[in-house]
Amino acid sequence: MQYHSPNSFEDAAALALAATGTTRFLAGGTDVLVQLRADIITPDTVIDIKNIPGTQNITCNADGSWTLGVATPGAEMREHAGLGQDWPGLVEAMDLIGSTQVQGRATLVGNLCNGSPAADSVPAMATAGVELSITNAQGTRRVPVMDIPAGPGRTHLTQGDVISAVHIPARGERGGDAYLRFIPRTEMDIAVVGCAVNLRLDTAGVITEASVSLGAVAPTVLVLDDAADTLIGSTLDDASLDRLAEAASAACNPISDKRGTIEFRTHVAGVLAKRAAKIAYARAQGVTK
Amino acid sequence: MKTIHVTTTVNGDTVEYLCDPRETMLDVLRDRLNLTGAKEGCGTGDCGACSVTVDDRLVCSCLMLGVEAEGKTITTVEGIADGENLHPLQKKFIEYAALQCGICTPGILVAAKSLLEKNPDPTESEVRYWLAGNLCRCTGYDKIIRAVMDTAADMREAS
Numbered sequence: 001m002q003y004h005s006p007n008s009f010e011d012a013a014a015l016a017l018a019a020t021g022t023t024r025f026l027a028g029g030t031d032v033l034v035q036l037r038a039d040i041i042t043p044d045t046v047i048d049i050k051n052i053p054g055t056q057n058i059t060c061n062a063d064g065s066w067t068l069g070v071a072t073p074g075a076e077m078r079e080h081a082g083l084g085q086d087w088p089g090l091v092e093a094m095d096l097i098g099s100t101q102v103q104g105r106a107t108l109v110g111n112l113c114n115g116s117p118a119a120d121s122v123p124a125m126a127t128a129g130v131e132l133s134i135t136n137a138q139g140t141r142r143v144p145v146m147d148i149p150a151g152p153g154r155t156h157l158t159q160g161d162v163i164s165a166v167h168i169p170a171r172g173e174r175g176g177d178a179y180l181r182f183i184p185r186t187e188m189d190i191a192v193v194g195c196a197v198n199l200r201l202d203t204a205g206v207i208t209e210a211s212v213s214l215g216a217v218a219p220t221v222l223v224l225d226d227a228a229d230t231l232i233g234s235t236l237d238d239a240s241l242d243r244l245a246e247a248a249s250a251a252c253n254p255i256s257d258k259r260g261t262i263e264f265r266t267h268v269a270g271v272l273a274k275r276a277a278k279i280a281y282a283r284a285q286g287v288t289k
Numbered sequence: 290m291k292t293i294h295v296t297t298t299v300n301g302d303t304v305e306y307l308c309d310p311r312e313t314m315l316d317v318l319r320d321r322l323n324l325t326g327a328k329e330g331c332g333t334g335d336c337g338a339c340s341v342t343v344d345d346r347l348v349c350s351c352l353m354l355g356v357e358a359e360g361k362t363i364t365t366v367e368g369i370a371d372g373e374n375l376h377p378l379q380k381k382f383i384e385y386a387a388l389q390c391g392i393c394t395p396g397i398l399v400a401a402k403s404l405l406e407k408n409p410d411p412t413e414s415e416v417r418y419w420l421a422g423n424l425c426r427c428t429g430y431d432k433i434i435r436a437v438m439d440t441a442a443d444m445r446e447a448s
Contacts, residue, residue, distance in 0.1 A: 002291075002310070003293060003354070003356050005359075028352075029352055029353060030334055030352050033352045033353070033354070034333045034334060037313075037333060037351075046310065046354075048354075048357060073346070075346065098334070099337065099421055099422020100347055100400065100404075100418075100419050100421070101334065101337055101347050101400070101422045102334055102349070104343075104347050104348040105349075105353070187421050
């Protein structure tokens with residue numbers, strides 16, 4: 001196994017492009033090292049990107065948007081004073097992943113690139129409108145987060161692509177987000193269903209923008225335009241919440257496994273969508289953080 | 290296999306070693322540096338027996354490569370006591386008999402110390418959540434939690 005720790009994303013992309021066999025980028029390593037130990041993957045090349053300047057920085061830009069280094073661990077996100085004020089749902093989704101020890105290393109980009117349909121941070125990133133910079137030999141381009149997942153354990157990234165930054169939009173006025181998941185125990189488990197909601201209200205409390213996303217109910221995380229449409233123009237009255245739950249359940253295409261049946265996951269998706277929408281709405285009103 | 294030269298700081302001492310890039314930090318600590326306090330329970334980040342701090346951040350040393358330690362500052366359970374003087378947490382764990390077989394204890398001590406440095410006055414819930422990644426299969430958690438809470442109270446009084 002070759003180990004590289006380049007000082008720039010251009011070098012990291014060039015190393016990945018030139019590598020033969022299996023290549024893994026290493027940031028937090030909380031998935032890569034588990035796979036390595038279990039002999040699920042035996043990388044020929046590991047490219048540690050943490051020596052690239054800025055990969056562990058959280059930056060609030062002049063326009064209120066945020067730029068996160070790709071190796072920023074969950075613990076840094078949670079301890080940051082401003083990020084959780086703007087995007088509590090996104091920070092909470094990341095914070096649900098693993099123990100204190102795992103939080104010390106695990107990253108948003110790792111959660112995304114591991115390709116799990118149940119990744120907690122991915123629905124929250126999708127509803128927040130997160131974009132990623134991808135650097136390769138042709139340069140750096142920016143794509144929405146949902147351009148990455150391809151299926152369980154697979155992404156649309158190709159050899160020589162490396163994700164080089166995480167861009168979170170400005171929160172703006174009267175916005176709120178939330179992420180909830182169902183697990184059979186109280187902590188540290190894989191989502192049976194996950195649901196993120198992001199809303200914006202006008203001054204009268206009418207929803208003007210909405211985004212709804214589900215995890216663990218299909219081969220990839222889903223973004224539900226139909227479900228979002230049920231919310232726009234409403235003040236989150238009971239009728240619109242019922243339509244939201246119906247749309248969320250209708251979008252599910254889950255599997256049955258030891259953690260939940262198809263019927264259970266389909267039902268819970270609707271329940272979580274309602275609850276997450278209520279939290280996001282209260283946050284958008286400034287009632288709760 | 291090409292080995293890589295690493296210079297790092299462990300428990301305040303500068304150390305150098307050569308390691309295979311596949312070796313975990315836990316392997317390096319135990320097999321190359323003879324620091325066997327960190328234990329391998331699961332090797333997959335589930336049990337916390339290998340907990341150490343890297344630049345003051347609590348991590349599982351089994352989920353980190355030895356080569357990643359270059360230029361870092363690592364603290365293991367061996368670095369908790371001040372010479373012959375046990376850390377207050379260590380004394381309190383003995384007083385409360387907060388251990389039986391002891392495999393999980395080094396990881397719990399490192400994790401608990403890390404918590405008290407960030408939060409000198411944690412609630413019981415905060416202690417339980419913080420230590421949720423440290424599994425104990427014999428004592429159960431109650432005595433461990435009480436020992437940590439009592440240490441926190443003593444340390445607040447002393448400071």
